[in-house]
Amino acid sequence: MTAPHNLPVVSRETAVSVVTPVIPLNFVYPGLSLAQILSIVRAYRKLSLLILLAVLSLTALVMTLWPRTYTAMVTLMVNYEVNDPLNGKELPVGQVGSYISTQVELMQTPEVLLAVVDRLRLTEDKDYARGYRGDSGTLREWVAKKISKNLAIYQGQLGSQLIYVTYSANKPAEAAQVANTVAEVYKEQDYMRSTGPPGERAKRYAEQLSELKVKVDQAQKQVTAFHQRNNLIDEGNKTNVDVVLLATLEGRLLEAQNARRTAEARASGDQSVNDQVLASPLIQSLKTQLATQGARLAQLNTAYTPQHPDILELQSEMDATRHSLAVALQSYSANASAELSVAQRLEQNLRQAVAEQRAKVLAMGQLHDDAAKYLLELESAQAVYKRALEGYDQIMFASAGHYTNVSFVSRATPPVKATKPKILTGILLGSIAAGALGLGIPLTYELFNRRVRCRDDLERHHGIPVLAEFGALTMRTTA
Structure with missing residues (x-):
């Protein structure tokens, strides 16, 4: 019996011994194993490569035509x-x-x-x-x-x-x-x-400043008119002068009163005043001279008779001295009366001057009080105007400042590189998509159109034990 002509020849070297599966086939997961996937990829390698090149080309075309941003x-x-x-x-x-x-x-x-x-x-x-x-x-x-x-x-x-x-x-x-x-x-x-x-x-603020300026001018005019109407030039210095003059007059009045009291004492013969008169140099000289003459007369009376010429001459001198003393005392009395009259008139005049000056000071003080009211209004208007002017300067500085x-x-400059599309990101995503499509399409097609390509296809999907696995066989013919 002859052997068929087209049967492959199995050599002992290519034969693989049968290996019993460790896990029973009933418990093996029915999905694709790595060997099955590799066998499918090997079978569709040309199609996968074509899909990969097509997707990469499409990605490059899209990246080229995509509008730059x-x-x-x-x-x-x-x-x-x-x-x-x-x-x-x-x-x-x-x-x-x-x-x-x-x-x-x-x-x-x-x-x-x-x-x-x-x-x-x-x-x-x-x-x-x-x-x-x-x-x-x-x-x-x-x-x-x-x-x-x-x-x-x-x-x-x-x-x-x-x-x-x-x-x-x-x-x-x-x-x-x-x-x-x-x-x-x-x-x-x-x-x-x-x-x-x-x-x-x-x-x-400009409008308010105009109104405030008018108020300041009006207050200034009122102050000026009041000064002119009452002849006030420098009320501060004038008041000081009047007060000093009043104090001076009051001091002179006090002196006049003391002088008047002294004159009254002289005129009334006050003992203290008489003592002052007797203590005067002229009176003391006359009294001393009279005492000396009396002592000499006593000596002469012991030595001479009363009709002695020396005694008569000395008596005549003593009479002259007594007359001079009486005249001096009488002159003092007349002078005391005159001094009293002068002191009384001076006191009366000074009292009247003090009253007039006091009335003048009081009237001037009233005028100053009235003037102070106008000045207070002027200062108040000026203070308000000054504060408003300061605020206006600040506002003008803020509004006119830069x-x-x-x-x-x-600043932005024209960019050199586009932000969109991102070339590297697009190529990376395209490569991932190309790989996924290149592998996914053949695998998907193979799942719906299964073929036996390796040992796992028989054992996992058909439950057929594999006795031996052969490599690629060469076909030979016999003559």
């Missing part, structure tokens, strides 16, 4: 330490975060975006006006909303004072221009918010 960034610093140019008050620490958040929201308001649209004339740009149908407000509002979709504004981390403004566009110059314009418009509006209220207050809380840290 450029993003420009502006960095602003908001100084919140002195945010009130009128009062210079510092912002409380607890409100710093909310203050910066408020500024971020203000930059995205229609007030800022509409100003950007008007300044850049974006309503005349076909790219921005494209798609407008007129059912969503005006064209300006529609373009502003379109800008807001590509605009991103956010605060720096950890309570930073920096605010970042980014804008994305298809052109680098356009992205930088819009970002810079948004920041500039916000800075200008922030400046207007800071100086606008002081400007309005400055106008009201201080702003917002400053540019860096």
Whole structure:
């Protein structure tokens, strides 16, 4: 019996012995094993490679044709330490975060975006006006909303004072221009918010200053008219002179009263006054001379008779001395009466002068009190005017100053590289998709169209024990 001609020849080296499975086939999971997957991939390797190349090519084409998007960034610093140019008050620490958040929201308001649209004339740009149908407000509002979709504004981390403004566009110059314009418009509006209220207050202050100036002028005129009407030149010095004169007159009146009392004492023959008179040099000289003459007369009387010429001569001298003493005492009495009359008249005149000067001082004091009222009104009006003028200067400084809380840290420049699409990310995702499709499509197809490609296909899916596994066999024919 001859062997068939087309049967493969199995050599002893390629034969594999039968190995009994360790786990019974009934407990084996029915899914694909690694050997099955590798056998499927090996069988469809050309298709998988073709799918991989096709997906990668499509990814490269999409990355090439995808519109480029450029993003420009502006960095602003908001100084919140002195945010009130009128009062210079510092912002409380607890409100710093909310203050910066408020500024971020203000930059995205229609007030800022509409100003950007008007300044850049974006309503005349076909790219921005494209798609407008007129059912969503005006064209300006529609373009502003379109800008807001590509605009991103956010605060720096950890309570930073920096605010970042980014804008994305298809052109680098356009992205930088819009970002810079948004920041500039916000800075200008922030400046207007800071100086606008002081400007309005400055106008009201100017009107009030005019009224206060009129009141000051009226008060000054009243003071001047009162001085002229009452002949007041320098009320302070004049009052001092009158008071000093009154004090002088009162002192002289006191002296006159003392002189009058002394004169009265002389005229009445007061013993104390007589003692003063007797103690005068003239009276003492005459009394001494009279005593000397009396002593000499006593000596002569012991030596001579009363009719002796020396005694008569001495008696004649004593009579002359007594006469001189009497004349001196009589002259003193006459002088005392005259001094009393003079002292009384002087006292009366000084008393009248003191009364007149006192009345003058009192009248002048009343005038000064009235003048002080006018001066008080003038000083009050001047003080109010001065305070208002200081406040006006401060408000004018705040309204006319060029201080702003917002400053540019860096302006946007036309970006060199596009932010979208991200080439490396696209290629990576395309490669993952290519690999997934290159493996997934053959595996999916194989699941619905199963074939026996390896030992596990028989054992796991058909439950057929494999006695031996052969490698690739070469076909040979016999003659």
